[in-house]
Amino acid sequence: MTINTVELSEDPGIRDRLRKWAKPPRKLTMTAAGKFFVLLSLAVGFGAVNTGNNLLFLLMGMLLSLIIASGVLSEAVLRKLRVSRKLPVRAVAGRDTSGTYVVNNDANYPALSLEIADLNARPIDGPLFGKTPIIGVKRHAWWKIWKKHQAEGSPIATAYVVRIEPHTVVELDAVCLFPTRGRYVLESSSALTRFPFGLFEKSREWDAHHEVLVEPAPITEESWHGELVSKLGEVDIPKAGGGEEFFGLRDFREGEDARNIHWKSSARRGSMLVRETQLRHHRRITVVVLDAAPAITPQDLELFEAGISRAAGLLHRLQISGFTIGEHPDDFQHIMDRLAVVSLTKGIPTLPSPPADSARIVLGLKSSLAVAPLSPEDLVFSFDEVRR
C-alpha cells in the first residue's frame, strides 16, 4: 500500500487566510466533568455572593483559579507545537490502518498530555457523499450543556503522547479508522489537550488537504465461492501444460527434471521419454455489480453495502485462488477503486456483454436482478441472501 506524506503548514493563500481569520484560533469545549465543575463554580459563587460568607469566596477562588490554570496551561501546551502527518492514501473500511504524526515542540518547556488527531473527514464520493457533510467527531454547540458529551463520534485518526520534551521532534504512531467505504478528504489536523485537569478540551487546527480512498471491507461469502468453483471452475485445454491428465510422450531434453521421465516407455523405446500432461486453466469470468434498482428503500441501501463487502470478498478470494483479475496487474486495484465509490442509483440496470470465452457473474439486489436482462448461463448472486 502506498503512503504519501503531507506536510501540514499554514497555507498563505488568500482563501485560506480568510477562512483562518474567520475561524477561532483555538476551540474550547467542556468535558462531562468540566460541565459539572462549571455548574459547581456557579453554585458556590452564587452562595458566596448571597451569604457574604468569606470561606465560600475562598472556595470560589479555588474553583476559578482551577479554570484559569486550565486555560493557561492548555494554551502553553499547544502554543509552540508544529505538526505534520504521514497518513495512508488507501484504507479499508472498518479496519485500523497505521499512520504517523510528527510533532515538533519548539517551546522551552515540555508539552504534556497531548492528542494529535484528524477529527473528521468529508466524503467526496461513495455511499456517504451528499448524505452527510462529515464523518468522525461531531461537536455540539458550546451552549448545549445538557448534552452528555460535547462531541460525539470517534476521530478518523488519533495518537496520544504523555510528554514531549522541549525542543524535540517526536513521531507518534497514529491509528486511522474509516467506518465506511468511499473517497474522503481530510481537511485539517488538530492538536488537542485536556491537560491539566480533564475539565476542558482545547484544540488547535492546522489546515492540510489529504485524500483517502477507502475500499470496502472484504467479507467472504463461502456459499458464493463454492457455487462459483463448482460451476465455473477449472477446464482442460488440449495442449501440454501443468495439469494432471495425460497428454503425450516426447523425447527427454537435457536439463529436464528426471522425475518426469516415463521409465516404462523409455525402456521399451530404448531412449529417454518424458510424460506430458494436459494444460488446465481457469475460465475467464466477468463480474457485474448492478448499481441501479427500480426503487430504493433504506433497507436496500444496507443490503447493498453488505453486498459490496461480499463482492470485494469474492474478488479477493478469486485472486487468492489463482484467478487472473483483469488484463493488467493494476486492474484489481482499479476494480477495488470502483467498488470503493460505487453507489446505488434509481433506474433499470444494464448488463454489458461478456467476452466470448468468459462466464458472467452478476451480483446485485434482488429487485435489480429481477429487472436486469440476465442470460441463463449467468451465475447470479443476490445481495438479499447474504448473511448480514
Next chain:
Amino acid sequence: MIHFNLEKIFNITLYVIVVLPILLIATGGGPNLAISLIAIVLCGLSWFAHQRKWGHQVSARTWNFIVFGFVGFALLQILFFDVGVLDGAIQLLIVLTCIRLFSRLSVREEFQIFVLSFMTLAAATTVNEDMLYGIVFGIYVLAGTFGLAVFHLRNELLTRPRLAFRARPTLDRPYAMVLAAMSAVVLSTSLAIFFVFPRVGLGFFAPQDRDGMSMVGFSESVELGGHGLIRDNPAVVLRVEFPDGKPTRTQFHWRMLSFDFYDGKSWARTMDQEGMGGAWHRDLDAIYPSQGTPQMVQMYLEPLDTTLLPTLHPTQSIKLGTPQVTMPFGSRSGRIRVDAYHDIRHTIPSNVGVPYMIWIAEERTTSNEVRPREANPAFLQLPPLSPEFAQLSRRARGNADDPQRIAANIEDFLESGYTYTTDLPEVGDSPVEDFLFKTRRGHCEYFATAATLILRQNNVPARIVNGFYGGQWNNVGNYWAVRQGDAHSWVEYYDPQVGWLKLDPTPPSDSSIPNPFVDAVRKTMDASRLLWTKWVIEYDLAAQITALKGLADAIQGEPEQKSKDSKASFKVSKGFVLVAIFGTLMLVVGFVFARRRKVDPLTRCFQQIETSAQKLNVSRGMDQGPAAFLDHLATRFPEAREPIAEFQKIYLASRFGMGAFDANHLNALTTTILKTMKRNGHKGTL
C-alpha cells in the same frame, strides 16, 4: 495496565482530599462528630476494601438501600431530635462519600468522590470557621489540584490501554514537579481571586454570620454566689490596636455593662435600656469627665452573645468602622445607642465581629465650668440590710465628706481588710454581709457590690460595672489582647461637681507567671487568629476599600500620611518590596531554567554522562570523540555496556545523521547509564 506508581499517587491524593473536610467537620463538634469519626475509620477500611474489590461484590441495590436508610435516619434526627437540616445534609454527604469510596468502579464514580469531597468542604464552612479551615484549605488546594491532574493523566491512559501497556507510564519527577508547581500557582491564584473579588453581597438568603462567644460573667443580671474559674479562660474577646505602639499604661478598665438595682443577692437593671440615638458616631464627653488630647484606639470585638461595646474609661467619643471606612457596609451596618446607664450598644443585626474606634483621654477628677447632669435616684437604691452594715459603712467612710474622699476611704478599707479569691467559701442569704462580716474573702463582684452599697449607704450615687480589666500586649501582632479570663467588676460613683468617676476596690490577686513558651505559642496563635479573622473571615467591602486606599497611598509615596488603621497598617510598601524580590528571583530562576532547557536534549544527556563519568575519575581525553569516549566508558563499566551501546547508536545517528529520536527513551537510557555507573563507581576508578 497503569503503572502502580500513578495509581498509588492518585489513591493517596484522593484519600487526602476526602479525609480533610471530614476532619474539619469533626473538629467543629456538634452532632456531626460521631459520624465524622466513624467515616474516617471507614475511609481507612475502604483503602483495603478497594484493593481487594470487596465493595464491588455488593449490589447497587444494597448501596441504594443504605443511602435511603440513612436519609430516613437523618429525617428522624431532624424531626425528633435537636439536629439541624444542615447537619443532616452534612451527615448524608459524609455517608455518600464513604459509600462511593467502597463502591467506586469507574472514572465517573471517582470524579463523584472529588465532587462530594468539595461539597463536604463547602458544608464545613457552616460548622468550622477557625483558622484550621485555612490550613485545611491550603492543603486541600495543593492535594486536590495535584490529585485532579493525576486523575486526568490516569484517565487518559486508561482510555488508551495499548499505549499504557507499551509505554508503562509513571509519574516521573519532571511531570510531578510540573504538577506540584501548578498546585502552588493555583493556591496563589485562589488567594488573589479571594482578595480581589468584590464583596458586594446580595444577601438574599443568609447574611454573613459567625458563632457568637458565650460571655462568662456577663448577663443582664449578676448573681453573687455562683462563679466559675474565669481566670483560666484564654479566649480573646477584644483586640485593641494603639496607633503609637505598645501603651505605657496597663491598668485598662474595659467598661461594658452597669446595674442599678440590688435585691440582696443579685444585680439587675430597672431603667430604660432601649437607649437613645441611632448614630454611628457618638460624643460621650458629657458623660465622663476627661481632660487632655484624646487618642484614637482601634478596637476589634469578637462576635459575642451581647450587643455591648467595650469602652475605656473615660471615652470621649466612639465611632463604628475604621479610619478608612467609618461607615460600615452590608452585614456590619449598624448604629450606636447609649442607654440610661451610659452603656453603649451596637445595632448590627448579624453576628459578626465589630471594628470600631474610641477616643480616650485622661480622667478628670476636678470640676470645670460644665456642670454634669444629675444622677438618677435609682443609683441610691439599697436592699434591706442589717444595722451592722450601716455601722460598717460609717467606719469605712471615716471622716470624709466629699464623694471622691469617701470613695478613696472605702477602697482603702476593703483592700486592707479583705482578700481576693476565686475559691469562694459558702455564703448565706445575704452574700455581701457574709462577705463583709464572716468570710472576708471574695472575688471582684463581692468587692464591687460591697463598695457600691457602702457608697449608697453614705448617700453617694453608685453603680456596679461589669467589663474587663487589664489584658496582655501581644508583641507578635502588636495589639492589646483582652481575654474572657480578664472579666472584672468595679464601681462607678457620682460626684456632683465632676460627674461619674471610677473606683476599683478589688485588691490585686496573686497572678502566676505564665510559662514563657506556652505564652509565646498562645500569642502567636492569637495573632494568627486575628489575621485570619481580619483578612479572611471578616474581609469585606470595607476592608477591600481600606486595602485599596493603602495601595494607592503606597503608590503615591506619602508615608507620612499613612493610615493608622490596622488593616491599612499592613505594610503595603514592604509587601511590594517582597513581591518584587520574589518576582525577580522567579524571573532569574526562570531565565536560568530556560537557558538550561534550551540545550539540545541529545547534548544535555551526553553532557550528563560525561560529567558523571568525570566524577568517577573516567575523564574524556582531548583526542576522544563521542564514540571513542562511549566505547571507553563501556569498557570501564561493563554492566552498562548495553545501554551505552544503544545510547551511542542513537547519539551518533541523531547528531551526525540528522535522524529523529525519542527524547523520552533517550532520557530513560541516560538515567539507566548514570545509575549503573554510580552503582559500580569503584570499578571505574583508575
